[in-house]
Amino acid sequence: MTLPAAPDASTALPAAADLWKPVLMRAAAALGFGALTVFWAAPSESGMGWAGGLYLLATGVVLIWSVKKTGLPGTSPAGKILAAAGAVLIGTGAAVAFIPADLVFGIIAALGLGLAGAAELYLGFSTKGRSVLARDWITSGVIGLATAAALPFFIDLGPHALLGVAGGGAIVSGVLWTLAGLTLRHDARADSPEAVN
Numbered sequence: 001m002t003l004p005a006a007p008d009a010s011t012a013l014p015a016a017a018d019l020w021k022p023v024l025m026r027a028a029a030a031l032g033f034g035a036l037t038v039f040w041a042a043p044s045e046s047g048m049g050w051a052g053g054l055y056l057l058a059t060g061v062v063l064i065w066s067v068k069k070t071g072l073p074g075t076s077p078a079g080k081i082l083a084a085a086g087a088v089l090i091g092t093g094a095a096v097a098f099i100p101a102d103l104v105f106g107i108i109a110a111l112g113l114g115l116a117g118a119a120e121l122y123l124g125f126s127t128k129g130r131s132v133l134a135r136d137w138i139t140s141g142v143i144g145l146a147t148a149a150a151l152p153f154f155i156d157l158g159p160h161a162l163l164g165v166a167g168g169g170a171i172v173s174g175v176l177w178t179l180a181g182l183t184l185r186h187d188a189r190a191d192s193p194e195a196v197n
Contacts, residue, residue: 013071013131017188022066023133024181029058030174037167041160046100048159052109052166053097060089063116070133078123085119088112105162106155110148113169117144132187136180143173 033055043051063086072079092112096105121141128134147169154161 013127015071015132015184016069019066019069019132020181020184020188022062022069023177023184026059026062026066027174027177027181029055029062030170030177034167034171034174037163037170040163043159043163044100045102045105045159048102048105048163049097049100051163052105053093053095055093055166055170056089056096056109056112057093059116060086060091060093062086063089070131072123072127072131078126081119082123085116088115088119102155102158102162105159105166106151109162109166110151112148113144113151113166114148117141117146117148120144132184133180136176139176140173143169143176 033051036051040047040051064083067074067079067082067086070082072082074080074083089112092108095108096112099108118141120137123131124134124136124138124141127137131137147166150165150169151162154165
């Protein structure tokens with residue numbers, strides 16, 4: 001969550017002071033979706049599609065929104081990869097919402113989560129020691145890849161099982177991003193001019 005004790009200031013990525021906003025929005029989307037999956041006893045295929053689709057869509061939009069705030073130059077490979085991960089999730093979310101079926105959810109959602117997870121894993125390792133989100137991207141990438149790997153095995157069990165797997169990953173991810181967002185917000189307040197006075 002924080003930079004190493006002695007980072008190279010010349011290579012550190014200048015994250016925006018309000019980076020915590022997209023991070024907490026992502027956490028809210030994940031925790032909201034996760035809570036829905038916990039309490040929804042008998043979802044239909046259509047309900048599963050819309051719930052999962054909106055979650056993936058919201059996460060994708062937040063990823064694209066956060067590109068500039070992370071300090072990644074938009075034209076750099078890392079900035080493009082983060083934006084591409086967001087675009088993949090938006091497309092995946094639309095597909096899952098408009099083609100509600102167990103097979104579509106199990107394969108397409110897994111594909112979107114897997115690609116986004118791989119992108120975050122790459123970002124975490126490529127910005128290690130330079131970005132305040134590097135460790136969080138690594139953890140989130142592993143969660144995304146694990147969720148993606150598990151989803152296809154639950155296709156035959158129906159919407160409740162598929163939502164349970166996706167929701168479980170969302171809850172773990174949501175807790176991670178909540179902690180990251182709150183830490184970023186605290187650090188931003190500590191660095192603000194008002195805190196010095």
